[in-house]
Amino acid sequence: MTLTINGTEIARSIRSRVAQRVAETAATGKRPGLATILVGDDPASAVYVAAKRRAIRQAGMRDFHRHLPRHASRGEVAAVIDELAADPDVSGILLQLPLPAQLDAGPLIDRIPVTKDVDGLTTASVGRLARDEKGLRPCTPSGVIELLDAEGIELKGACAAVVGWGALVGRPLAQLLLRRGATVSIAHEFTADLASVTRTADIVVVATGVRGLIGSEHVKSGATVIDVGIHRTPDGLVGDVRAAELDGIAGRITPVPGGVGPMTIAMLLVNTLRAAEWDSARAALSV
Amino acid sequence: MTLTINGTEIARSIRSRVAQRVAETAATGKRPGLATILVGDDPASAVYVAAKRRAIRQAGMRDFHRHLPRHASRGEVAAVIDELAADPDVSGILLQLPLPAQLDAGPLIDRIPVTKDVDGLTTASVGRLARDEKGLRPCTPSGVIELLDAEGIELKGACAAVVGWGALVGRPLAQLLLRRGATVSIAHEFTADLASVTRTADIVVVATGVRGLIGSEHVKSGATVIDVGIHRTPDGLVGDVRAAELDGIAGRITPVPGGVGPMTIAMLLVNTLRAAEWDSARAALSV
Numbered sequence: 001m002t003l004t005i006n007g008t009e010i011a012r013s014i015r016s017r018v019a020q021r022v023a024e025t026a027a028t029g030k031r032p033g034l035a036t037i038l039v040g041d042d043p044a045s046a047v048y049v050a051a052k053r054r055a056i057r058q059a060g061m062r063d064f065h066r067h068l069p070r071h072a073s074r075g076e077v078a079a080v081i082d083e084l085a086a087d088p089d090v091s092g093i094l095l096q097l098p099l100p101a102q103l104d105a106g107p108l109i110d111r112i113p114v115t116k117d118v119d120g121l122t123t124a125s126v127g128r129l130a131r132d133e134k135g136l137r138p139c140t141p142s143g144v145i146e147l148l149d150a151e152g153i154e155l156k157g158a159c160a161a162v163v164g165w166g167a168l169v170g171r172p173l174a175q176l177l178l179r180r181g182a183t184v185s186i187a188h189e190f191t192a193d194l195a196s197v198t199r200t201a202d203i204v205v206v207a208t209g210v211r212g213l214i215g216s217e218h219v220k221s222g223a224t225v226i227d228v229g230i231h232r233t234p235d236g237l238v239g240d241v242r243a244a245e246l247d248g249i250a251g252r253i254t255p256v257p258g259g260v261g262p263m264t265i266a267m268l269l270v271n272t273l274r275a276a277e278w279d280s281a282r283a284a285l286s287v
Numbered sequence: 288m289t290l291t292i293n294g295t296e297i298a299r300s301i302r303s304r305v306a307q308r309v310a311e312t313a314a315t316g317k318r319p320g321l322a323t324i325l326v327g328d329d330p331a332s333a334v335y336v337a338a339k340r341r342a343i344r345q346a347g348m349r350d351f352h353r354h355l356p357r358h359a360s361r362g363e364v365a366a367v368i369d370e371l372a373a374d375p376d377v378s379g380i381l382l383q384l385p386l387p388a389q390l391d392a393g394p395l396i397d398r399i400p401v402t403k404d405v406d407g408l409t410t411a412s413v414g415r416l417a418r419d420e421k422g423l424r425p426c427t428p429s430g431v432i433e434l435l436d437a438e439g440i441e442l443k444g445a446c447a448a449v450v451g452w453g454a455l456v457g458r459p460l461a462q463l464l465l466r467r468g469a470t471v472s473i474a475h476e477f478t479a480d481l482a483s484v485t486r487t488a489d490i491v492v493v494a495t496g497v498r499g500l501i502g503s504e505h506v507k508s509g510a511t512v513i514d515v516g517i518h519r520t521p522d523g524l525v526g527d528v529r530a531a532e533l534d535g536i537a538g539r540i541t542p543v544p545g546g547v548g549p550m551t552i553a554m555l556l557v558n559t560l561r562a563a564e565w566d567s568a569r570a571a572l573s574v
Contacts, residue, residue, distance in 0.1 A: 106420070127414030130458060133393070157479045165465055171417060178452055178473060183484060185472040186465060192444045196487065197470060 003252045005226075010150045011143075011262035015059060018269045022060040025276075032091040032276035033062030034118065034268070035084045039077060040070035040100045049096050055265045061272060064090055070100050077103060081111045091276035092118035094268070115278050118271040120172065129175055134278075136271045141173035143263025144205055144226050145180070151252060153203065153224055156181030161201035163187045163194065163214065163240075169207035169228050177203075194218060206240040215242040222251040228260050290539045292513075297437045298430075298549035302346060305556045309347040312563075319378040319563035320349030321405065321555070322371045326364060327357035327387045336383050342552045348559060351377055357387050364390060368398045378563035379405035381555070402565050405558040407459065416462055421565075423558050428460035430550025431492055431513050432467070438539060440490065440511055443468030448488035450474045450481070450501065450527075456494035456515050464490075481505060493527040502529040509538040515547050 022032060034056045038049045049065070056063045064087075066080050077099075084090045093116045099105050114124040120138035128135030148155060160177045164170040165188040177184050187197040188208075198204050198218040206214050207228035219225055229240030239256035246253055254260055309319060321343045325336045336352070343350045351374075353367050364386075371377045380403045386392050401411040407425035415422030435442060447464045451457040452475040464471050474484040475495075485491050485505040493501050494515035506512060516527030526543035533540055541547055 106418070123414035123418055123420070124410060125414070126417045127410035127412070130413045130417050131393070131410055131454060133410070157477045159479075167418060171462075174473075175458075178475070181475075181477040183472070183474050183478040185470070185484075186461075187470050188465070188468075190444050190468040191470040192446075197472075200483065 002247050002250045005147055005151055005224075005252050005254045005259060007143075007147060007254055007259040007262045010147060011266035013150075014146065014263075014266040015055065015269055018266075018273055019059045021273060026060065029280065030089075030276065031060070031062055032272050033064055033089050034092045034094060034272045035064035035066065035087075035090045037066045037068070037077070037080060037084075037093070037095045039068045039072050039096070039103065042098070045096050045098070052094065052265060052268060055269060056272065059269050061091075061269070062089065071102070072100075074103055074108070077108055078111055081108065085111065085113050085116060088279075090116065091279060092116050092272040094118055115282065116275055118268060118275055120271070121167070126172075129172055132179060136274060136278075137176065138168060138172045139264045139267035139271060140169050140207075140228060140260065141176050142270070143260055143267045144169075144173055144228070145176050146267065147226065147254065147260065147263060148203065148224065151224070153252075155203075158182045158202045159185070159200055160203040160205065161185045161187060161198045162205050162207070163198060164207035164209070164228075166207060166209075169205075173205060173207070208240050210240055211238060212242045213240050216245040216249055219246055219249055221249055223249075225250045225253045226260060227254050227256050230256055230261060289534050289537045292434055292438055292511075292539050292541045292546060294430075294434060294541055294546040294549045297434060298553035300437075301433065301550075301553040302342065302556055305553075305560055306346045308560060313347065316567065317376075317563065318347070318349050319559050320351055320376050321379045321381060321559045322351035322353065322374075322377045324353045324355070324364070324367060324371075324380070324382045326355045326359050326383070326390065329385070332383050332385070339381065339552060339555060342556060343559065346556050348378075348556070349376065358389070359387075361390055361395070364395055365398055368395065372398065372400050372403060375566075377403065378566060379403050379559040381405055402569065403562055405555060405562055407558070408454075413459075416459055419466060423561060423565075424463065425455060425459045426551045426554035426558060427456050427494075427515060427547065428463055429554045429557070430547055431456075431460055431515070432463050433554065434513065434541065434547065434550060435490065435511065438511070440539075442490075445469045445489045446472070446487060447490040447492065448472045448474060448485045449492050449494070450485065451494035451496070451515075453494060453496075460492060460494070495527050497527055498525060499529045500527050503532040503536055506533055506536055508536055510536075512537045512540040513547060514541050514543050517543055517548060 036049050053063050084093050093112045117125045120136045125135045160182040162174045185197050195218045203224045205226040211231040227239035227241040237257045323336050340350050371380050380399045404412045407423045412422045447469040449461045461471050472484050482505045490511045492513040498518040514526035514528040524544045
């Protein structure tokens, strides 16, 4: 029998622990705050940002939000980031992607100080992850690790296949898995024989953006399958995995929706809390 | 028949091309220069630094060298790095590792500006590699890629196994191979069944520091085997691979010595040249 990994419930438990911690520290000191920056009016981005802000407020954190017009210049966005970077009440800064076409995301992201980089996407954070140093890790791959931990799946010595080598999920996830002692294989669009890579893995994580890419021919009996994909179809949301085919084959699988999705927001709250605590620790050290 | 990859010859050809380019640019402008910093009197480090300086001079570049005493403080080393960082004649800075025990390497390495980081080890360079952005890449893994290219081995779509997940070779090499379109599996000390990872690979790169770890049971017929290991024995230098066992099995193999070793210095020269050209490009842009 294939078990379903209940990401909604695991995320809820993490969010409740974050809220508790926020309540404790708010009594004695400062309340963590997240600043979200939305440029333009992309409907999907607006929905994501609204969900993040709601979660931040529900956790008892401060919600700072900046909405810039679609035609905002590089300088205007940079000025907002710099102002938030300098604001001691702002623990974390999130620049919602994608940006409108006239803006180059890389240099703007890199204006976010490493201690406030709750998305973990700045060059400095990426370098700290690769060098195994203290830093904030991207939310979705951290959420995948949390799911595996919550299910009690041993990572040390396990064989993991990461399908998809994107900057947001695949690359950081491969490093997080390696850091935990997993043997990791990374497959992508140029991989000649995908099944040969995934079929030997105890853990298969799929983050390709290709709907229904992974099916029964790709997964060995008893493997844990984590589906990061999300696609809107007339029949509802589906992932990169043909989940129905894996019933009775996979040991555990994340559903879409209700698997990885809720974890991303939960880890954003965790990162905002970590950023606030990191910042306090730095302030205390510099006294 | 197993072909031997002649790293000495490939490195010589690269060094000669670098020297030619240095001669060309020296006629019209500035001569690239490398600053090596040696702290203490470790005999092996002294030998390595001497070899690097000799190669730099042979390529027609300027050789800056600083030797600090074994008990040098963090502040003393930092001051030397800062001075070299500010010197426009210094294109690249190399802090020879390991440092004496009282010095924490990470923060000192991070004082090297990203444009002068010829070892590619600063957080900024590591982040740029992980984000696929312009930057200087670590010499040994770049040298491995150059060897594979020189032998005409197709990387796109190839299956590569990287054995060893160290910061100097395994981690950056995995990223360089992925960037070139290889499917990459990374094995390390916690890998339960090493042969199952390496036996399916078209390219096996071994950088573990474990003498003779890889033998005939680990390699499929026709595979290319790159041995980054180097160990001094009464019978001479040997690698992480039991090379004699692979004769007639591997398609191509690097010898030890004369395989990867010479490439590291060749790529240091390439990086010094790139650093000088990057610096000129920046200077030109800021005019």
